Amino acid sequence: MKFNTKTIHGGQKHEEATGAVMPPIFLTSTYAQSSPGVHKGYEYSRGANPTRTALENAFAAIENGTHGFAFSSGLSAIDCVLRLLNPGDEVIAGDDLYGGTYRMFTRLFQQYGLKFLFVNMDEIENVTNAITSNTKLIWIETPTNPLMKIADIAAITKAVKATNNNILVAVDNTFATPYLQRPLDLGVDIVMHSATKYLGGHSDLVMGALMVKDENLAKDLHFIQFAAGAIAAPMDAFLALRGIKTLHLRMQRHCENGRVVAEYLVNHPKVGEVYYPGLKNHPNHDIAKKQMDDFGGMVSFRLKDESKEATFKFLESTKIFTLAESLGGVESLVNHPVTMTHASIPESKRLKIGITNSLIRLSVGVEDIDDLLADLEQALDR
Numbered sequence: 329m330k331f332n333t334k335t336i337h338g339g340q341k342h343e344e345a346t347g348a349v350m351p352p353i354f355l356t357s358t359y360a361q362s363s364p365g366v367h368k369g370y371e372y373s374r375g376a377n378p379t380r381t382a383l384e385n386a387f388a389a390i391e392n393g394t395h396g397f398a399f400s401s402g403l404s405a406i407d408c409v410l411r412l413l414n415p416g417d418e419v420i421a422g423d424d425l426y427g428g429t430y431r432m433f434t435r436l437f438q439q440y441g442l443k444f445l446f447v448n449m450d451e452i453e454n455v456t457n458a459i460t461s462n463t464k465l466i467w468i469e470t471p472t473n474p475l476m477k478i479a480d481i482a483a484i485t486k487a488v489k490a491t492n493n494n495i496l497v498a499v500d501n502t503f504a505t506p507y508l509q510r511p512l513d514l515g516v517d518i519v520m521h522s523a524t525k526y527l528g529g530h531s532d533l534v535m536g537a538l539m540v541k542d543e544n545l546a547k548d549l550h551f552i553q554f555a556a557g558a559i560a561a562p563m564d565a566f567l568a569l570r571g572i573k574t575l576h577l578r579m580q581r582h583c584e585n586g587r588v589v590a591e592y593l594v595n596h597p598k599v600g601e602v603y604y605p606g607l608k609n610h611p612n613h614d615i616a617k618k619q620m621d622d623f624g625g626m627v628s629f630r631l632k633d634e635s636k637e638a639t640f641k642f643l644e645s646t647k648i649f650t651l652a653e654s655l656g657g658v659e660s661l662v663n664h665p666v667t668m669t670h671a672s673i674p675e676s677k678r679l680k681i682g683i684t685n686s687l688i689r690l691s692v693g694v695e696d697i698d699d700l701l702a703d704l705e706q707a708l709d710r
């Protein structure tokens with residue numbers, strides 16, 4: 329199956345009892361057994377639930393994996409990956425990560441003896457030079473949130489595996505989605521998503537996903553999911569499955585609108601720097617072109633007037649772009665990383681990588697582009 333067919337049919341079968349095309353929402357915690365230990369594959373819904381199974385099969389299919397796992401949030405999916413590690417193990421991660429990922433690494437897991445190194449993944453040597461005999465996991469986010477930097481997934485993975493084939497490589501594929509890039513095909517071990525964003529696509533749920541193609545890794549992750557218990561609920565699983573069926577259609581429009589918005593901002597006299605991997609002057613444009621099938625709907629920028637007053641005035645003035653955290657839904661959102669999504673990153677660290685008060689992040693939705701441009705125009709004119 330090709331990708332657009334997979335989003336609709338991947339891993340799906342009609343429900344056996346009635347032929348229902350969509351899986352029922354199995355709102356049940358437990359399942360009848362005919363004799364102790366004799367059941368139809370389901371015992372207790374923390375272990376498995378048929379609606380979640382349907383979604384997890386779809387997760388695996390769209391990322392070209394063999395196993396998918398659905399969690400109660402993107403962060404609980406990351407938490408599951410980190411529980412593969414032991415005290416003393418080292419993780420090398422990008423230096424421009426989603427704020428919550430950084431917070432989990434430094435404030436939850438460091439205290440259990442895991443060590444985290446944050447490097448600029450623009451240069452592959454920054455990753456390979458940081459590898460020690462204790463390195464167990466490489467955590468790549470690309471494009472990064474909110475600066476839209478691009479890491480070369482295939483090149484980093486190849487270099488890491490050449491150094492030590494046992495080091496796991498994981499990619500947070502939330503921003504790109506498998507519509508744009510498929511990390512498992514590039515040699516990566518684990519793909520992670522905040523399904524809250526593009527996979528769900530309608531801002532109506534919080535969910536995380538992991539996808540893998542290695543049987544033993546799948547066994548370990550399933551054990552942690554079952555033993556730690558941060559599972560996605562059946563109703564949410566149904567909504568996410570419904571969302572995935574239009575992922576390709578939504579992403580196509582997100583990319584079209586994202587590109588037009590980025591170009592509009594570049595040409596606006598009041599706008600300073602624009603961060604969008606589809607722009608020719610983006611520092612990682614060539615890698616983005618090689619790695620991604622298009623450039624997505626996330627655009628960050630600064631006003632030329634970098635004062636807090638001017639930035640806040642813009643943020644308070646948009647009407648269609650709603651000022652809110654999150655991204656990847658059908659509706660356009662505008663975000664101020666410093667006070668909102670990235671508030672948990674220490675100021676010195678933020679400033680060092682360029683997440684300053686003047687940075688504005690747009691999640692360009694799938695509305696009519698003329699309305700989106702008119703909204704930006706009136707907000708920039710104030």
Ligand SMILES: *Cc1c(COP(=O)(O)O)cnc(C)c1O
Pocket residue numbers: 401402403404426428429469473500502503521522523524525534535536
């Ligand atoms: C939102 C987000 C997360 C965290 O996911 P939640 O579903 O909010 O727990 C992780 N990574 C990226 C890139 C995100 O945007």
